[in-house]
Amino acid sequence: MSRPSPSRLSVIVGFGGFNAAGRASAHHAYRRMIIESLPIKERQETIAGLAVMMGLIDVDESQYIRIENDQPLTLDEIESEFGAAVLDGTLIRRIEKTFFDVDAAHWQKSAVLSSGSQPLVFEMSRRDLPEPVPQHWEVEELEAGRVKVTLADNLTVKLDSYRDMPVKSAGQLPRGFDPGALYNSHFHPRALQLAVIGASDAVRSVGIDWLTIANAVKPDEIGVYASNVMSQMDENGFGGLLQSRLKGGRVSTKQCPLGLSSMPADFVNAYILGSVGHTGAIAGACASFLYNLRAAVEDIASGKCRVAIVGNAEAPITPEIIDGYATMGALASEEKLKKLDGADATDPRRTSRPFGDNCGFTIAEASQYVVLMDDALALELGADIHGAVSDVFINADGFKKSISAPGPGNYITMAKAVAAARAIVGDEAIRQRSMVQAHGSSTPQNRVTESQIFDQVAKVFDIKQWPVSAVKAYVGHSLSPASGEQLITSLGIFKYGMVPGIKTVDKVADDVFAERLQFPLQDLDRRDQPLDVIFLNSKGFGGNNATAGVIAPQVVEKMLSRRYGAERMDKYFQQREQTRAAVEAYDAAALKGHFQTIYHFGEGLIDxxxxxxxxxxxxxxxxxxxxxxxxxxxxxxxx
Incomplete structure (x- = not known):
């Protein structure tokens, strides 16, 4: 029997995006999460880069400068003067008024007006009369285009009102950072602004000009796999579309098409890559990133695709979306947190508490994209390989009592992912050099059910003290990009050897299954025993379970050496130095606020x-x- 042809390995050659921790490329968002554990220089560079993003300091071509007087600033001075503001203005925090006022969120209150036993009389502009005029309205013409209306009946009206929002925290982009300012984003919904700047950051992070990549493959061997869950629900998307009639406004020509959940892929094709290749927008609730990742990995393995851009962009910090999840009881409200803590006040930065005593998740905005290539193309172009995705498994829950409740599908995905990785790296690596990036949504139900799955899988594969991390403690739950944040954080763990601790938790909850698990509450140093594989786990409403295996770059290099031989690898390593130099140049520019966002509107149209x-x-x-x-x-x- 002939041996099947070997699968092409999906290697990660670029990654980028933006979330509450900052810019993803070059591991800066990851570095914000472990900032207490960073060496001084890297800590100060991270703070300086965030200070520029947040508009706290300015830059010229060669140095950081003070905004007030254009005086140069050293890294020491930046940390001393602006470090506190940078830390306070990143990660999860109180929802800022650039979104809406959580203490006085606008809404409309219904009321019935009457004048007792007398007719109700009022004046108004003729052009504001309802169409058609109700039969029981008696209208008398006045001067200057006004009319007097007399009603024998009551009048139902909507009154502008303001009320307190029970949910007051979210994972927001760094304070003062405006994603729409990086390109000509006129009338773009916020999620699509995030898609453009996130995907552009990922493409720039590759360190190889996109035209060089595109010319190396056939046009239909490029794929873009991206989506979002909540669509675009702000004023420039479906939110404005659905509210326009009730507000007495007009629907714009852009609100309907730009609201579609496929737009985070469509914008990448149309305005960043100019691609005519495969496009897909798969939605799987909170597991959507892994759904799109699986499609890309399978297409690369089969040879249908050689380059893939995978990502999601979500901007759900709107009163309506927060109302929706809060009414379900899914979000951590201020009152629930006070009761949980037995206190009169709560810390808005500690609302997300994965695997601790918790009461709901914290919603967030984010954009996360990765660039994949097949292993042969990565070697041919000298791309820097940050890791590889070997497999992504997806399974449903079967019959369900509640669409939002967890189910058995996640047992299947976790067991498959560990078994598949074991076949590649071996038993010892799984037992001693693997970890889990948990979904870790910070709900009481999740902490029990997900930990039980991990503990049982660990027992089956004889794993002890399996490290479990949860990035939602830092950046909140961004819905569709959430697993992208897990993936990009994992690439940082591979590079720096530090597993971000669940620092918003004082202790692991008593009902968490932890016999074979390790939940670090501070950064866990694995530099002496580098991880070979990290499992990304995601659970979404409706039974959308997904688990991926991500292989460390040092393991990938060994795999490639066996496939291609030492001589070919030496040539690749030499070529890779040029790529790394280009990546460093982009990062140096981005640290000073020059993100070089790619946005081609009306350019390069195909005749x-x-x-x-x-x-x-x-x-x-x-x-x-x-x-x-x-x-x-x-x-x-x-x-």
Missing amino acids: ESQIDMDNTSVTLPGFARPIDLAFTNRFDDMV
Whole structure:
């Protein structure tokens, strides 16, 4: 029997995005999470980069400067003068008034007006009369376009009102950072602004010009896999669309199309890459990133795709979305936290408490994208490999009593992921050099059910003291990009060897299953025993369970050496130095606020009259290689 052809490995060659911890590329958001454990220089560089993002300091071409007087600032001075403001203005915190006032959120209150036994009389502008005028309204013309209205009946009206929001914290982008200011974002919903800057950051982080990458493959061998769960629900998206009639406004031409949940992929194709390749927008509730990642990994393994951009962008910090999740009892409200702590006040930065005594998750905004290549292309181009995704498993829960309740599907995905990774790295690596990035949503039900799954899987595979981390303690729950935050944090763990502790928790809750698990409450130093594989676990409403295995770069290099040999790898290592230099140059510029956001609007349009087609290929103007039409019969054994 012939041996099956080897699968192509999906290697991670770029990553980027923005969340409550800052910019993802070059591990800066990760570094904000472990800032207490960083060496002085890296800590100060992280603070300085965030200070620029937040508009606290300025830059010129070569140095940081004080905004008030243009005086140069050293890293020591930046940390001393602005460090506290940077730390306070990042991660989970009280919802800021740039979104809405949580103490006085706008709403409309219904009321019935009457004048007792007398008719109700009032004046108004003629142009404000309802259409058609109600039959029981008696309208008398006045001067200057006004009318007097007399009603024998009562009048139901909506009155502008303001009320306290029970949920007051969220994971927000660094204070003062405006994503729309990085490109011409006129009328773009916030989630699409995040998609543009996040995907651009990821593409820039590769260190290889996109045209070079595109010319190295056929046009249809590039794929973009991205989506979001809540669509675009602010004024410029579906939110404005659905509210316009009730507010007496008009629907714009952009609100409907820009509200679609496929737009985080469509914008990447249309305005960043100019791609004509595969596009997909898969939604799987809070597991959506892993759903899209799985599609990309499978397409790369089969050879259908050679380059993939995978990501999600979500901007759910709106009163309506918060109302929705809060009414379900899913969010941590201020009153529930006070009761939990037995205190009159609560710390808005500690609302997300995975695996501790908790009462609900903390909603967040984020944009996270990664760039994948097959292993052969990565070596050919000299791309820097930050890790690899070997497998992503997805399973449903079967029959459910409640659509939001967890179920058995996550047992299957976790067991499969560990078993698949064991087949690659071996038993010892799984037992001694692996960890879990938990979904860790910070709900009482999650802490019990997810920990029980981990503990049982650890027992089956004879794992003891399995480290479990939960990034939602830092950045909140961003819904669709949440697993992207897990993945990019894992790349930071591979590089720096520090597992971010669950620092918002004083102790692990008593009902958590922890016999074989380790929940570090402070940063866990694994530099003496580097991790070989990290498992990303995600659970979404509706039974959307997904688990991925991410392989460390040092393990990937060994795998590639076995596949390609030492001589080929030496050539790759030499070529990779140029890529790393380009990445460092981009990072240095981005630290000073020069993100070089890619946004091509109306540029490079394909002249369809210049498309050359025959029965073997399609050649598009502007693309180096043709699209192959020489298909073979995949079902030749059936013909």
